[in-house]
Amino acid sequence: MSKILIIEDEAAIRRVLVKILSEENDTYVVDEAEDGLVGIEKIKKDDFDLVLCDIKMPKMDGVEVLEAIKKIKPETPVVMISGHGDLDTAVNTMRLGAFDYISKPPDLNRLLNTVRIALDRKELVVENKRLKKKVSKNYEMIGESDAIERIKDMIDKVAPTDARVLITGPNGTGKELVAHWLHQKSNRSKGPMIEVNCAAIPSELIESELFGHVKGAFTSANKDRAGKFEAANGGTIFLDEIGDMSLSAQAKVLRALQESRIQRVGSDKDIKVDVRVVAATNKNLMKEIEEGKFREDLYHRLAVILIQVPALNDRREDIPLLVDYFADKISQEQGNAKKAFSEKALKLLQNYDWTGNIRELRNVVERLIILGGKEVSENDVKSFASK
Helix, strand or coil: CEEEEEECCCHHHHHHHHHHHHHHCCCEEEEEECCHHHHHHHHHHCCCCEEEEECCCCCCCHHHHHHHHHHHCCCCCEEEEECHHHHHHHHHHHHCCCCEEEECCCCHHHHHHHHHHHHHHHHHHHHHHHHHHHHHHCCCCCCCCHHHHHHHHHHHHHCCCCCCEEEECCCCCCHHHHHHHHHHCCCCCCCCEEEEECCCCCCCCHHHHHHCECCCCCCCCCCCECCHHHHCCCCEEEEECHHHCCHHHHHHHHHHHHHCEEECECCCCEEECCCEEEEEECCCHHHHHHCCCCCHHHHHHHCCEEEECCCHHHCHHHHHHHHHHHHHHHHHHHCCCCCEECHHHHHHHHCCCCCCHHHHHHHHHHHHHHHCCCEECHHHHHHHCCC
């Protein structure tokens, strides 16, 4: 059911609009307001999928109503109703956020078409918000320890800038979560975030993967292909395990950072890119530099901001929160009721040596949910979570 509100001071026009919309689609639920003040009160109390609003009204004109709606319910599409003398004003309302305008007397086809498009647009906006929330939940940072609070604070300060960030920490600690939060809280959040696992790509292919190639650049290059830097244009590229990148690729990444330009493999043509670079590694890059395996100049380009993600053993106070989070998520994935963990079970888990960090903890929680009792007990942990 689509809920539509008509704000119009002329009763005759309101009746016509209600009749047209009600007869067109029996899923339209149409409400009325005789002036802007009444309309705003209704919008505050209820959620409407679409508002049709007259421009010239007593007490509060349509422009003021539009501005108020955009503050109260910014996602609600508003279609302005204009008399012939109000066309300039109607056009100006588009700049203020109106979805469209229709003239009096309303043309039946134009009215219905505008309503359908506006409702479809609202549905898309709602769906996109839902998906974005769903994506965000996949990258939640769970924890209230001092170490995690410091990271969250750092992200809030750094994310709105374009500063390059190097994230360090052991495997399984959640470095990719930090990268995703940096992107989602940045001004580039509407752009793409492209992830590259430098350790998973053979050294002979890493340059092609990052920068693309032209046809004939090497034996299997059958056509031109854009690389990850081009794909990330306007957004963020996350170079995970950058300590495993070849020296040759490092030189090209350094040039991309210095000049905001890349060249596809086999080409001498420069391609301008606008990309924020976030990198991560579990290696000691200073040691890698000493051994000649990593470029010092690239390190200093990447490490404008350093974020160290702690091992799980260094934030044991977060383990009960993480267990609850994983138990909830796993039960949803499996379609089962969520299992509780006894206090003794949680205490025992807090005392484990988590060499595999959060990744290992998640696996153990899943195992305990599958094999443990209705409430996961201390004995369950001893039986099924032992190393």
